[in-house]
Amino acid sequence: MSQPLPKRLIKTRLFWVTVVMLFVYAACLVLLYRQVVPDQDVPGGRLIGLGHEAVPISAKYAALTAIPLSLLFLWLDRFKPQRFWVWFMTFAWGACVATFVAAQINTWASAHLSIVGNGDPATGSRAAIYVAPFVEESAKATVLFWLAILMRYRWVSRLSGIALAGLAGAGFAFVENILYYGRVYRYAANTFGEVQPEQALQQLFLMRGVLTFFGHPLFTSMTGIGLAIALRSKSKIVRVIAPLAGFCAAAFLHMSFNTVSTLVQGTQLLLMYIFVAIPAVLAMVVFVVRQEFREGRLxxxxxxxxxxxxxxxxxxxxxxxxxxxxxxxxxxxxxxxxxxxxxxxxxxxxxxxxxxxxxxxxxxxxxxxxxxxxxxxxxxxxxxxxxxxxxxxxxxxxxxxxxxxxxRRPAPAYAPAHYPGPAGLGGNLPAPGTAPIGPGATHYSKVDPNWKPPGE
Structure with missing residues (x-):
């Protein structure tokens, strides 16, 4: 700590890891942008992208969900908050690396399953149910495993696991919502109908950004809890089983959510939302509140x-x-x-x-x-x-x-005192070094020798 801050940063491994990962994040974000935003020529036609106009509008609506969620998770881990770079790297991993990797694997799996299914219309949901949960949860959870390795002594509670996992999920949902909002906006703009592009985007925002905003953070929190349990346990069996159980729980919840949203419609979907989704969120809230009291007692x-x-x-x-x-x-x-x-x-x-x-x-x-x-x-x-x-x-x-x-207020700048005038604010003391000292300092007024009392 006695060395200057720049010298300490240069000698720190985490600083160089951060620099390298920033370049990786930027590369993934640029590659994903070039893949989904501009229109592309493909064999047999032209693939319509999001368009440069839809990205800023979609990002604005996606931020309305991502910013409050991120602040909520930062506020959650108040007993032992992590450093700012840990929060930033976790959110950026979910927003950049996890979305890019998941987009590549999900696209490949969707095309493969469509070919294997021999044109069966039911194959359209196979990737969302059987592939996307495991791919997306693996992509988001990778940063949690890296953090568990690099800073295992700083990860001290389940609240830390929920906060870090929630940030990774919020970052992933932020970019994914931009993709979904941009697609519906571009589709409505190129389709002649009664629904305006902004209105179609707002309808999807109500579904994804308001009613089901908890999806990705809730799923990834299962992995964070499993890792937190493993890091605070001495048993080798628990250290292996707890993270795997947490990941399997996250993938199962994600699979259940995609299954219901894909295959269930109408009143049944509303009932599933009221009696399954909302109780799951309330259960997580109760668990977090109990953990707050538990950490305080510890x-x-x-x-x-x-x-x-x-x-x-x-x-x-x-x-x-x-x-x-x-x-x-x-x-x-x-x-x-x-x-x-x-x-x-x-x-x-x-x-x-x-x-x-x-x-x-x-x-x-x-x-x-x-x-x-x-x-x-x-x-x-x-x-x-x-x-x-x-x-x-x-x-x-x-x-x-x-x-x-x-x-902090400066003293008033008074003019220097001069003898025989008043010195200082009250005029009680002569100016230092200017007034005579001793008998010579006494002066008498002149007296008229012919003066006498009146009437004599």
Missing amino acids: IRERLTDYARVGWLPVEDALPMSRLRTRLRALWQSIFRGWHGFLATVRVQRAETELAYLRDAMARGVVDDAGLQREKYLLARIRSERGRAVIQPAARADYARIKELVRR
């Missing part, structure tokens, strides 16, 4: 272990285990100045990591290197705790805003 119990041996103050366990209390502490630390805010952030992150480290040591998934990390975190907490806000007060010290403003 942090409180593990920090209490350090408080019992005197390595941490007793009053730290409860505030660090409550998200609302931590947020209030951050808010009140703002009025203590920049250093107080940074100290509060560092203490909260250090004590949270210390709690998860203690839990990993108790589970037996961290070796003796955890002891060195434990000492570092305890030393960091002791050095920053004096300036941090641990237990927030009933009300923030808003009066310090005036003090900070007054401290």
Whole structure:
């Protein structure tokens, strides 16, 4: 940490991995754009693409779903948030690499199944049911397995698994929605009918972007939960079976969703949505809420272990285990100045990591290197705790805003004082170094010797 930031970045492997992956993301996005946007000449005719006009309009509607979903998953993992580059790389993988790979394999599989089916109309849904779930879930889950390998000690909870998987799914759904919206917009623009292109796009947006927006994030979350369970388990059997079970659950949910949306129509589709899809989403919401309470209880119990041996103050366990209390502490630390805010952030992150480290040591998934990390975190907490806000007060010290403003306000530039005139604002003192000192400083007014009281 004593070295400059540019030098540290150059020596970090993750920095170079990030640079390489950015080029890979850009290449996949450009190749996918050239494949689906312009019109292409194919044997026997001309393949109509999305068109350059439809892409910006489709991206605007797709962003209305992707941005709130991404913010929701970032807000979800608040106990131990990942670094920004991890979030960005996960979302970009789903948006660029996963969509490009899935498009190639799904297109090849659809053509192959159509040929094998000998023109059977029923073969049109085979790729969506039997191929797309496994291909798309594999493409999205690949980045999760890479993260589990590269940062296995930073992936500490199931909430982290759900958040990262949800970001990969949201990125995939973002680009996929652009493709679907662009196709329906271009089709409506080239078809003479009563439905306008914008109206047709809005109808599809209602179906994909509003009613079924949860699809890809929900499916991929199963893989994220399986990986999180594997990383926090000491059993080798669980480490192998849990990710596979999570991936199979994701593929099965995806297959069920595609089957229902492809083969079921009308009232039956509505009933399946009400009695199957919505309960599945509510079950995930209940699971996430329970995990929030579980993680808070884990942090409180593990920090209490350090408080019992005197390595941490007793009053730290409860505030660090409550998200609302931590947020209030951050808010009140703002009025203590920049250093107080940074100290509060560092203490909260250090004590949270210390709690998860203690839990990993108790589970037996961290070796003796955890002891060195434990000492570092305890030393960091002791050095920053004096300036941090641990237990927030009933009300923030808003009066310090005036003090900070007054401290930054420059003093008024008064003209220098000159003797014998007034010196300073009150005029009580002579100007320093200009007034005579001693008996010579006393002056008397002239007296008339003929003066006498009146009337004499």
